[in-house]
Amino acid sequence: MKETDKTTTTVKSADRVLDIFELFAERQEPLNLSELSRELDLPPSSAHKLLQNLLARGYLETDKQGKTFRLGYKLFEIGSKYAQRTDLASEFQYAAQKLVDELNESVFLTIRNGDKALYIAEKQSTHPVRFVSHLGMQLPLHATAMGKVMLSGLSEDELGKLYPDKLLGRLTETTITDFGELQAQLRRIREEGVGYSMGESVHGIRCVAAPIYGAPGQITASLGVSMPEARWDERTWERIVQAVRQGAKEISTKMSYLP
Known part of the structure; x- marks a missing residue:
């Protein structure tokens, strides 16, 4: 992969992660994979990978069945640390x-x-x-x-x-x-x-x-x-x-x- 292609891919992925955060913040309710894919016009497979990465890092949380998602503790932890400064x-x-x-x-x-x-x-x-x-x-x-x-x-x-x-x-x-x-x-x-x-x-x-x-x-x-x-x-x-x-x-x- 060329360096320019890699850079473009990285930026696009970052944009999608930010789109996910902004969607959850705006909706203020749990969303499932289908809803998120439809709202952000993402293929379900791509959305699934992003959600799993964010879950693993604590930026999202899921219900017991793993069906719906919401913002996780990590974002609030970052906000709390920011506020202290x-x-x-x-x-x-x-x-x-x-x-x-x-x-x-x-x-x-x-x-x-x-x-x-x-x-x-x-x-x-x-x-x-x-x-x-x-x-x-x-x-x-x-x-x-x-x-x-x-x-x-x-x-x-x-x-x-x-x-x-x-x-x-x-x-x-x-x-x-x-x-x-x-x-x-x-x-x-x-x-x-x-x-x-x-x-x-x-x-x-x-x-x-x-x-x-x-x-x-x-x-x-x-x-x-x-x-x-x-x-x-x-x-x-x-x-x-x-x-x-x-x-x-x-x-x-x-x-x-x-x-």
Whole structure:
């Protein structure tokens, strides 16, 4: 066999193994050989060999009759070991760099501190005109996209305890000051998975943010991208929204693999 043929065969086999993992993860139920062959358009003989190899290595498990298969302990063991070397700050830096490379807008990471959004990490764009935070800076949750995203993870009772008098301070002319409007925005964030700030904390700065989830499924932080209104256009904004969603999802996935 030529070296190029061998390389092609190896890559194809690796793709098939990854296809198997992704299929099981998507279906979230045991599959038999016929179902797997049909879903992945694989000859039963080839599928059988791959399944047996993965079974032997612990990447798949089977029932007592050996008829159906599901993901095995080895994948979770790898995820657990990965999580032991993972922390929020380092995962943010990796994801934020990708966002800056793609969008060239500033990226921020915040956590909740009472009724404030605490800025704990950032990655700046190369534009001379940009929003620059100071690490340790705190802004009211209701006045920032990242803060509103974290508020969306609270129950109505928790929200009421945080704002017992339902009074919301104003930072700019567009800051939300009506508690009912805040509740409505939080409902939309829960549905859409992203929150927005249109100059509500800093005049002339727009921000979109998405939640970062921890292992228990609770919002532990927020990822946001800010841009000056002068650079805003609908097409660019939509790209930013989708990129922030994906970036937060990637960080959440990595952070939720806890031992």
